[in-house]
Structures are given as C-alpha cells and as structure tokens.
Amino acid sequence: MEKLSIGIIGAGYIGREHARSLRLVRPMFGDRLVIAAIADKNLEAAASAAKDFEIERFTDDVNSVIDDPSINVIFSCLPTKFHIDVIERAAKLGKPIFFEKPFAVSLEQAQKVNEILTTTGVPNQVGFVLRYAPTYHALKKLLDLRAKESPLRTIVLRDDQMFPIKGISHFTDWRSKVDLAGAGVLIEHGIHDLDLFEWLFGKVKRVSARSNNFAGYEGIEDYMEVRLEFASGVTGNMVHIWHDIPAHQSIRHFEIFFHKALITLDTYDMHHITVRDEKAEAKLERPDLYQMIVNEPLFKDLSNREDMLFVSDYYAIQDYWFVRNLLEGNELSPTIKDGLRAFTVGSACYESAGRDGEWVNV
Numbered sequence: 626m627e628k629l630s631i632g633i634i635g636a637g638y639i640g641r642e643h644a645r646s647l648r649l650v651r652p653m654f655g656d657r658l659v660i661a662a663i664a665d666k667n668l669e670a671a672a673s674a675a676k677d678f679e680i681e682r683f684t685d686d687v688n689s690v691i692d693d694p695s696i697n698v699i700f701s702c703l704p705t706k707f708h709i710d711v712i713e714r715a716a717k718l719g720k721p722i723f724f725e726k727p728f729a730v731s732l733e734q735a736q737k738v739n740e741i742l743t744t745t746g747v748p749n750q751v752g753f754v755l756r757y758a759p760t761y762h763a764l765k766k767l768l769d770l771r772a773k774e775s776p777l778r779t780i781v782l783r784d785d786q787m788f789p790i791k792g793i794s795h796f797t798d799w800r801s802k803v804d805l806a807g808a809g810v811l812i813e814h815g816i817h818d819l820d821l822f823e824w825l826f827g828k829v830k831r832v833s834a835r836s837n838n839f840a841g842y843e844g845i846e847d848y849m850e851v852r853l854e855f856a857s858g859v860t861g862n863m864v865h866i867w868h869d870i871p872a873h874q875s876i877r878h879f880e881i882f883f884h885k886a887l888i889t890l891d892t893y894d895m896h897h898i899t900v901r902d903e904k905a906e907a908k909l910e911r912p913d914l915y916q917m918i919v920n921e922p923l924f925k926d927l928s929n930r931e932d933m934l935f936v937s938d939y940y941a942i943q944d945y946w947f948v949r950n951l952l953e954g955n956e957l958s959p960t961i962k963d964g965l966r967a968f969t970v971g972s973a974c975y976e977s978a979g980r981d982g983e984w985v986n987v
C-alpha cells in the first residue's frame with residue numbers, strides 16, 4: 626500500500642493504546658501514515674483520544690469511519706462481541722483490519738470471523754501482542770539454547786490479573802457480562818497464553834481443565850486451571866486467576882523445567898528471567914534481555930528508539946510492524962489462522978471444564 630489512513634473503532638483502554646502506539650511510530654513513516662479518525666459510542670472518549678493522540682477526526686458513528694472512502698485501514702477495538710460487525714463491514718469494503726483478541730464470544734462466531742476474512746482475503750492481524758514482546762523473544766532464544774543441553778520436561782504458568790472491571794486501567798464492566806465477553810479469564814486473558822504456548826512449545830494435542838467462578842458473575846469464570854499435553858509429549862500446566870488484590874501487581878509467572886535447567890520468568894510491569902543450572906544462577910534483567918534480542922530482524926531497526934525498545938512497549942512494536950508490513954506488502958502476523966487456533970484450544974478447555982476435567986483432543 627502507498628499510504629495508510631487509519632480509522633480506530635473504540636476509544637477505550639485498547640483503542641487508546643493503539644492510538645498512542647500509532648502516534649509514537651508515525652514519525653517513522655512520514656506522510657505515509659495518517660491516523661485519520663477514532664469512533665466510539667461515547668463521544669467524550671473519542672474526543673479525548675483524538676486530542677491526546679492528535680487524531681484528525683472523532684465521532685460517535687462507527688460506521689461512518691468504516692465506510693469513509695478516505696480511510697483504508699481499520700482497527701477493531703470494541704468489546705469482544707462487536708468485533709465481528711466491524712470486521713465484516715470493513716472486510717466487505719476490502720480494507721485491511723487489525724482486530725483485538727479474543728475477537729468472538731463463541732467458537733461458532735470465531736469460525737464465522739475466519740470465514741469472512743478468508744473469503745474476502747483482506748490482510749488481517751490479531752492482537753496477540755506478546756508475540757512482539759522482546760522478553761518472550763529473549764525467552765525463545767534461551768529455550769533453544771537449553772534444549773540443546775537437556776530435554777524439556779514441563780512448563781508451569783500462573784497468570785493472574787486484577788479483575789479487569791475496575792482499577793487503574795479498566796473502568797468498564799463489560800468483562801463481567803457473558804453476552805459481551807463470551808466467558809471469563811481464559812478466553813479474555815489466557816488466550817494470549819494459549820497462543821504463546823504453541824508459539825514457544827509447539828502444537829497442543831489435548832487439554833484437561835477445571836474452572837471456578839468465585840466472584841459470581843454468570844458465565845464468567847475467574848479461575849481456570851488447564852493441563853496441556855503437547856504433540857511432542859511434553860506436558861504443561863496453566864492457572865489463570867482474576868482476583869481482587871489491588872496491592873498485588875498482575876503477573877505472568879513461568880517455570881520452565883528442562884532436565885538440567887530451570888528457567889523462571891516474571892512479566893508484566895517488570896521483566897526478568899532467571900536461569901538455574903548445575904553450575905550457577907543467572908539473573909537477566911531488562912538491559913540483559915535487550916542485549917539478547919537487539920540484533921534480531923524484529924527489533925534492530927528500532928534499536929535507536931529507546932522509547933520503543935523499552936522492553937515493555939510491545940504494543941508500539943506490534944503496531945510498527947503492522948504498519949510497516951502493510952506498506953511494504955509483506956505478510957501480516959499473527960493472523961486469523963493463529964487467532965482461530967488459540968480460540969479452538971480455549972474452547973476445548975471450556976468443553977473439558979464442563980465435563981469435570983475430561984481430556985479433550987484439539
């Protein structure tokens with residue numbers, strides 16, 4: 626594409642995050658990138674994002690942005706139930722789409738989204754932002770190194786998050802409503818991990834899961850434990866928790882056991898990896914992680930941009946690559962294929978949880 630003129634649909638938490646990221650990367654593309662409009666049914670939210678991130682136009686009329694012939698790329702940032710409407714309308718007009726995860730409230734709806742995007746053939750990218758996080762690229766390097774020394778035994782993940790219907794960054798409550806969110810912590814937050822696990826460790830063969838609903842929002846599980854068996858025979862365990870502990874940071878805590886090494890990773894606001902083996906314990910902090918990945922193709926052109934390569938600014942890195950790949954005519958990644966795959970593994974977890982943890986093949 627010669628020039629991108631972007632319309633952002635949704636000016637809540639993630640719509641603002643994309644507006645901020647696109648504003649940050651805009652100078653790197655000159656006049657080939659325009660953030661043309663932002664729409665939200667809450668006009669004040671749209672106006673405030675437009676002001677904060679120098680967006681040319683704001684409106685409460687979503688369709689007027691999607692239909693605007695001068696806008697040729699759409700970002701879908703509405704609550705989960707509504708992505709399909711935005712995707713369908715934009716895809717029919719042939720406009721490339723960036724859409725947020727989990728992008729559907731049921732497997733049937735996810736399959737419909739896949740059908741729309743594959744039949745129209747529009748370039749598309751799903752918001753699995755962790756694929757652009759330098760921390761996980763550093764982790765992938767370490768995994769490859771350690772796998773040469775001894776076999777991978779098992780992976781343990783605890784992913785916890787303050788119940789995202791209030792608090793510092795979440796002011797809205799749609800995540801407590803099953804018709805808008807589809808389900809709870811696994812599909813809304815853990816879907817990132819379902820995608821990440823296959824990216825890091827290979828195909829999942831079957832899952833066994835149990836869920837619980839402590840807060841009592843109907844259909845919204847706030848606890849999900851998943852046992853995974855990979856095609857390689859390796860096993861893993863994930864626990865996803867939505868809690869109400871304001872003093873506790875949200876943390877993804879990984880323990881990855883090789884026969885002769887243990888890699889521990891804590892991420893969210895902080896990023897560090899610890900590697901223990903028979904000889905020593907090494908702690909890798911942000912600058913060490915930065916050094917490990919700075920020359921990789923995904924990061925090297927950004928290495929003089931400290932604000933971008935600040936290890937946690939993976940939203941900006943993700944949006945930079947979305948824009949650059951579209952402008953250069955490259956494939957986008959990850960796409961609806963990856964989105965549907967993670968959604969399918971997630972659905973198998975819900976199916977298993979509904980049958981008291983019975984193993985379900987995926």
Ligand SMILES: NC(=O)c1ccc[n+]([C@@H]2O[C@H](COP(=O)([O-])OP(=O)(O)OC[C@H]3O[C@@H](n4cnc5c(N)ncnc54)[C@H](O)[C@@H]3O)[C@@H](O)[C@H]2O)c1
Pocket residue numbers: 635636637638639640664665666667670687702703704705707725726727728752753754796797798799813
């Ligand atoms: N990739 C990530 O890390 C990430 C992070 C947060 C949210 N998300 C996803 O992004 C999506 C939005 O989440 P959020 O946290 O930004 O929610 P949010 O509640 O903060 O923002 C949603 C916005 O949509 C507007 N809205 C709601 N219904 C609308 C409609 N029918 N028409 C027009 N505007 C409407 C609301 O006024 C609100 O401003 C969800 O699918 C969520 O799962 C992804």
